[in-house]
Amino acid sequence: MANLKEIETDVLIVGAGNAALVAAEAAHDAGVKVTVLERAPRERRGGNSTFSGGLFRFAYKDFESVKEILQDTPGIDFKDVEVEPYPTDMFYSDLMRVTEGLADPSLSELLVNKSQEVVAWMARHGIDWELHMSHVAKVKGKYIWRSGTIPVAARGGGHGLQEMHFKHVESRAIEILYSARALGLSQDSSGAADGALVSTPAGKQRIHSKAVILACGGFESNPEMRARYLGQNWDLVKVRGTRYNTGDGIKMAIDIGAEPFGHWSGCHASVIDAEAAAVEAADETTRYSYPYSIMVNMNGERFVDEGEDFQVYTYAKTGRRILAQPGHIAYQIYDQKTLPLLRSNYQRSRPVTANTVEDLASGLGIDPARLRRTIDEFNKAASPVTFDSSKRDDKCTTGLHPDKSNWASPIDSPPYQAYPVACGITFTYGGVKIDPQCAVLTADDIAIPGLWAAGELTGGFFYHNYPSGSGLMRGSITGYVAATEAVKYIKGR
DSSP states (O other): OOOOTTEEOSEEEEOOSHHHHHHHHHHHHTTOOEEEEESSOGGGOSGGGGGSOOBOOOOBSSHHHHHTTBOOOTTOOGGGEEEOOBOHHHHHHHHHHHTTTOSOHHHHHHHHHTHHHHHHHHHTTTOOEEEOGGGOEEETTEEEEOBTBOOEEETTHHHHHHHHHHHHHHHTTOEEEESOEEEEEEEOTTSOEEEEEEEETTEEEEEEOSEEEEOOOOSTTOHHHIIIIIOTTGGGSEEOSOTTOSSHHHHHHHHTTBOEESOTTOEEEEEEETTSOSBSOOGGGBOOOGGGSEEEOTTSOBOSOTTSSOGGGTHHHHHHHHHTSGGGOEEEEEOTTTGGGSOGGGGGSOOEEESSHHHHHHHHTOOHHHHHHHHHHHHHHSOSSOOOTTSOOOOOOSSOSSOOOSOOOOOOSSSEEEEEEEEEEEEESOEEOBOTTOEEEBTTSOEEEEEEEOGGGBOSSOBSBOOTTHHHHHHHHHHHHHHHHHHHHHHHO
16 A cells, blocks of 8 residues: 555545546546545445445436436347336426425535536546346337436446446556545645545555545445434434444534535435345345335334335335334235235345235234234225235325325235335434535634535435435535535635
């Protein structure tokens, strides 16, 4: 490993996930020297992005504008594809709707308006895009993506995304220092950020830079911070992402005057296999087919509107509801009508299977009479007409608490299968305050000279919930903008 005692660089980037590597490539394009710090060893590199599904939500006019960045998708002829338009105003509306109107307007506009531009930029910088088949509906021989679902993902998911990023970064000889944990930011006599103190296998070292971009994630892997900011029992949840996101960047920025901002008691709380690993649970452990199920707790009671919307708009908040249930666990129940709709990753689970509701309840440790009553009440209130999984079909229940808003089909075709699920945390919503140029701000809304932030440690984008795919998109946009602005700052000094 290089001796870090007197490393000099132009742009120091803390982190090596999607946001950080976009920033590294954008800054390198502008002709400055870039150094990337990755806290993880090389074999665990890539941050939360590696554990994601590689989905990117962006605005587009029609399928022709999407095809411009697409590689061929095995088994799909583009002439059989229909992608409904997803204009910027719909993206903005979805963002505001799911965040209950709390998302910062200027940051939301940044996310929405630059989304297609940055996805196209990434396509020119080593990222291969393909059709995302988990969100497709097959209707009369056509592959259809409804507005608001996500038609495009990085080839190979999150792991593929990061491997493509690293390949492109390494081909440009951008320096990445592994097992290098930033401990604190340094400032010059004017208060400008000018580097960081770093812990490495060789000991504590100092890196001097002309600008710093923090892109090292939130605090989801820090149980103490989860309990402090998210609340009781959040120290017990499973972590879907990297073990290295412990809030370092947020704390370093606050230590030199950054303003805490956003929804500090909120997070991406997904639905995950109850048997998933406690930390670094792979994307394959997600259990997102629940809109076609009924979900019950250990008491055999429904507690959530499973069909409120497409899962892309509800999965990041549903885990919180599961955490609040007895034992912090729930069960997704399907019958033979709905089992074909399960995503392929359910095949990795060990469901409880039974031919009667009573036997299913016994297998789950639920009172059989109570589960029978719940299912009978649901079936009586559900629509007898076959539902349409390709759209919000308004096949709802009436008179239940809670009602199911879409895809409400009676659970009456055995054998039944039940999948135990828990709450998994992906990333936290609270972070530091930035402006639309991604400069880190103080409590007086003054930019800290030399300091920018990107990705999951930026607050103000998401509250309570978020639309699927907008997290990685936020990371790419803020990484790109932060690098662009940091280079302007360096060249203007």
